[in-house]
Amino acid sequence: MAYKTVYDDVIFIEGTDNRVNVKGNVKYKYVSFNSQLKGSLASQAKLQKCNCVVEFKYEQKSSWFSLDDTKWYGEGKCGILPEEDYT
Numbered sequence: 001m002a003y004k005t006v007y008d009d010v011i012f013i014e015g016t017d018n019r020v021n022v023k024g025n026v027k028y029k030y031v032s033f034n035s036q037l038k039g040s041l042a043s044q045a046k047l048q049k050c051n052c053v054v055e056f057k058y059e060q061k062s063s064w065f066s067l068d069d070t071k072w073y074g075e076g077k078c079g080i081l082p083e084e085d086y087t
Contacts, residue, residue, distance in 0.1 A: 002014055002015025005038075007039065008042040010038075010042040013053065014055075015054070016055060019082065020054050021079050021081075023049070024048045026053055028041050028073065028074040030072045044078065050079050051080055052079055052081040053076040054076060054079060056076040058074035058075075060073075
């Protein structure tokens with residue numbers, strides 16, 4: 001079973017779910033201070049009228065240019081998961 005979390009009313013699924021009707025892709029690369037990985041991906045999903053991100057992958061790397069020495073990368077496919085399947 002895939003690991004699921006919810007952020008800003010968008011469901012993030014680290015894996016696949018055949019109940020999701022995929023509509024597009026979302027991608028994030030840390031580019032500015034105070035940016036949030038899931039917040040950015042959730043916003044992108046909502047712009048595409050989606051309520052979930054499947055095949056959610058993320059990575060953290062050290063950086064000399066970031067205040068906390070960490071850069072985040074993330075991506076996935078956004079889609080629609082029927083409300084009755086939120087479990």
